[in-house]
Amino acid sequence: MLKYEIVANELRRMIVDGSYPINSQLPIEKDIMEQFSVSRITVKRAFDILVEEGLVIRRRGKGSFVKNIDEKTALLFARSKQFLGFSNNYRTGIETFVNKFEVKLPSEDVQKKLKIDPDDWVYYFVRIRYHDDEPIVIEYTYMSMERIPGITMQILESSIYDYVETKLDLVIQSAHRIITARRSNAEERELLKIQDGVPVVNVEEVTFLDNGLPFSYTQNVHSGDKYQYVSIANK
Amino acid sequence: MLKYEIVANELRRMIVDGSYPINSQLPIEKDIMEQFSVSRITVKRAFDILVEEGLVIRRRGKGSFVKNIDEKTALLFARSKQFLGFSNNYRTGIETFVNKFEVKLPSEDVQKKLKIDPDDWVYYFVRIRYHDDEPIVIEYTYMSMERIPGITMQILESSIYDYVETKLDLVIQSAHRIITARRSNAEERELLKIQDGVPVVNVEEVTFLDNGLPFSYTQNVHSGDKYQYVSIANK
DNA sequence: GAGTGGTCTAGACCACCCC
DNA sequence: GGGTGGTCTAGACCACTCC
Numbered sequence: 001m002l003k004y005e006i007v008a009n010e011l012r013r014m015i016v017d018g019s020y021p022i023n024s025q026l027p028i029e030k031d032i033m034e035q036f037s038v039s040r041i042t043v044k045r046a047f048d049i050l051v052e053e054g055l056v057i058r059r060r061g062k063g064s065f066v067k068n069i070d071e072k073t074a075l076l077f078a079r080s081k082q083f084l085g086f087s088n089n090y091r092t093g094i095e096t097f098v099n100k101f102e103v104k105l106p107s108e109d110v111q112k113k114l115k116i117d118p119d120d121w122v123y124y125f126v127r128i129r130y131h132d133d134e135p136i137v138i139e140y141t142y143m144s145m146e147r148i149p150g151i152t153m154q155i156l157e158s159s160i161y162d163y164v165e166t167k168l169d170l171v172i173q174s175a176h177r178i179i180t181a182r183r184s185n186a187e188e189r190e191l192l193k194i195q196d197g198v199p200v201v202n203v204e205e206v207t208f209l210d211n212g213l214p215f216s217y218t219q220n221v222h223s224g225d226k227y228q229y230v231s232i233a234n235k
Numbered sequence: 236m237l238k239y240e241i242v243a244n245e246l247r248r249m250i251v252d253g254s255y256p257i258n259s260q261l262p263i264e265k266d267i268m269e270q271f272s273v274s275r276i277t278v279k280r281a282f283d284i285l286v287e288e289g290l291v292i293r294r295r296g297k298g299s300f301v302k303n304i305d306e307k308t309a310l311l312f313a314r315s316k317q318f319l320g321f322s323n324n325y326r327t328g329i330e331t332f333v334n335k336f337e338v339k340l341p342s343e344d345v346q347k348k349l350k351i352d353p354d355d356w357v358y359y360f361v362r363i364r365y366h367d368d369e370p371i372v373i374e375y376t377y378m379s380m381e382r383i384p385g386i387t388m389q390i391l392e393s394s395i396y397d398y399v400e401t402k403l404d405l406v407i408q409s410a411h412r413i414i415t416a417r418r419s420n421a422e423e424r425e426l427l428k429i430q431d432g433v434p435v436v437n438v439e440e441v442t443f444l445d446n447g448l449p450f451s452y453t454q455n456v457h458s459g460d461k462y463q464y465v466s467i468a469n470k
Numbered sequence: 471g472a473g474t475g476g477t478c479t480a481g482a483c484c485a486c487c488c489c
Numbered sequence: 490g491g492g493t494g495g496t497c498t499a500g501a502c503c504a505c506t507c508c
Contacts, residue, residue, distance in 0.1 A: 002495090002496070002497095003496080003497070004496085004497090022350075023447055023448075028473080028474065028475085029474075029475070030473095030474090038497080038498090039497060039498045039499070039500095040475095040498090040499085040500090041276075041496095041497070041498075041499095042496085042497060042498085044475080044476085045496090045497095047475095054409060054411055057408060057409075057443070057445060057446070057447040058474095058475065058476090059445055059446070059474085059475075059505085059506085060474065060475045060476060060504065060505050060506080061473075061474055061475070061504075061505035061506035061507075062473090062474065062475085062505080062506060062507085063473090063474060063475080064474090064475080065446075065447045066447070067443065067447050068350050068443070068447050068448050068449060069411070069441075069449075070347070073411070077411060112305070115303050171470075172470060173292060173469070173470055174289065174292075174467060174468060174469045174470060175467070175468045176289055176304070176308070176312060176465075176466075176467055177465070177466045177467070177468070178463050178464070178465055178466075179414065179463060179464040179465075179466065180436075180459070180462065180463045180464075181416035181434045181435070181436045181459040181462070182433075182434065182459060182460070183432045183433065183434060197418045197432075198417075198418065199416045199417065199418060199434030199459065200416070201415075201416045206304075208292070208302065208303070210292060210294055211292070211294070211300075212258055212292040212300045212301070212302045212303050213258075213303050214303060214304075224415070224416040224417060224434065225417070227415065227416070228413050228414060228415045229413070229414040229415075229464065229466075230411075230412070230413055230414075231411075231412045231413075231414065231464075231466060232409060232410070232411055232412070233409060233410045233412070234408070234409045235406075235407060235408055235409065237476090237477070237478095238477080238478070239477085239478090263492080263493065263494085264493080264494070265492095265493090273478080273479090274478060274479045274480070275479090275480085275481090275494095276477095276478070276479075276480095277477085277478065277479085279494080279495080280477090280478095282494090293493095293494065293495090294486085294487080294493085294494075295485065295486050295487080295493065295494045295495060296485075296486035296487035296488075296492075296493050296494070297486085297487060297488085297492090297493065297494085298492090298493060298494080299493090299494080
């Protein structure tokens with residue numbers, strides 16, 4: 001574990017458990033340097049993480065303070081900063097059902113999104129995720145066969161993320177997301193078990209490996225009444 | 236202008252204008268140090284910005300590379316990282332119409348969101364934003380009178396952001412957003428001029444001053460067919 | 471003037487990549 | 490073994506806040 005992570009984790013823990021209450025001043029950099037035996041820049045990097053997570057505010061000349069948000073919100077936002085394959089909102093009780101699994105040639109849109117040629121075959125699969133036996137999202141995914149070989153039904157039913165990182169020894173680096181909402185269609189209403197009128201949230205996600213190449217392109221169609229996206233903007 | 240901003244801006248410019256094409260390797264830290272006469276940590280901070288913006292990938296032992304995305308997407312994502320009052324999507328042609336402007340006592344929800352007492356008066360106003368004469372969003376905003384005194388109709392018609400920062404000399408620090416989608420109601424359909432069936436995207440936004448206090452709580456109701464939210468997750 | 475965080479430097483050691 | 494970025498240090502100077 002890195003030093004700045006250790007410091008950030010400890011400070012976060014004490015904020016969340018109330019040791020540093022809302023609006024209270026956090027220890028100054030010098031004290032934290034001594035307490036953890038680290039340099040000032042390391043302390044600053046730890047604080048940068050907490051600022052990014054929306055937990056802390058820093059003011060030159062005054063000090064560092066716990067932001068005025070409640071505990072539930074704090075947890076929600078801190079968690080949203082973690083990188084997760086498909087969902088920020090659920091941690092347990094998730095089941096996956098594979099609805100379709102084929103290999104085909106990419107459409108122009110898919111070629112463009114995955115940066116592949118027209119004759120590069122792609123996996124196409126549709127998965128439905130359930131939380132506590134309720135359908136929450138349909139995932140329509142295209143993946144380059146060349147970049148991610150060896151996908152099987154079993155992998156789709158468990159974790160692609162795991163397979164790519166552990167078995168293929170590749171590193172997933174980032175995800176670009178575009179979120180829109182629209183009216184649901186009949187297929188989506190049936191699969192997600194929602195009424196006409198409940199919209200869907202469409203999360204288009206392109207995932208990148210650490211070599212800069214996109215490796216998957218997914219349209220995540222979420223049930224509008226069970227989904228929220230959380231985000232923090234710092235100036 | 237800060238040194239790491241200068242370096243980041245120059246590198247970003249050369250990526251966007253094609254001087255460093257997609258997938259090409261960027262200069263190594265040492266060369267950039269010499270070119271700009273800055274230290275290594277300053278170069279790293281510049282790169283951190285570009286990674287955060289989704290433009291660049293860095294790999295220990297190999298180098299820094301331009302991410303494999305097209306120019307339009309690159310601009311979209313780079314721009315999304317900028318902190319803006321109400322919209323990431325439009326830059327010009329915006330008009331504002333104030334639909335309601337009152338002072339009242341806060342509901343429990345508003346008290347909680349703004350961290351104020353039941354007898355602290357709040358402004359409540361409704362604004363509609365038009366882009367090229369088309370309504371795109373209705374904003375329902377609550378603001379603490381004590382924290383942000385002197386709001387007038389004229390301010391609401393121009394820029395609250397400007398008023399708070401320039402006239403009141405306060406610093407807006409961050410915004411916490413929760414994005415959901417739902418069916419539109421009759422009022423929203425009329426104001427946004429959308430058909431029944433077109434959903435709305437609800438962006439709940441709490442904005443914080445640099446003293447850690449929330450100063451405004453807004454429900455932004457976007458026309459679902461004209462709105463997208465863009466986001467990048469880095470591992 | 472004292473306290474605090476923001477930026478920046480020069481330099482060190484290490485992990486990872488490729489030859 | 491040479492090249493690259495990741496982390497970390499000690500120390501400097503500066504900007505801002507409050508007294």
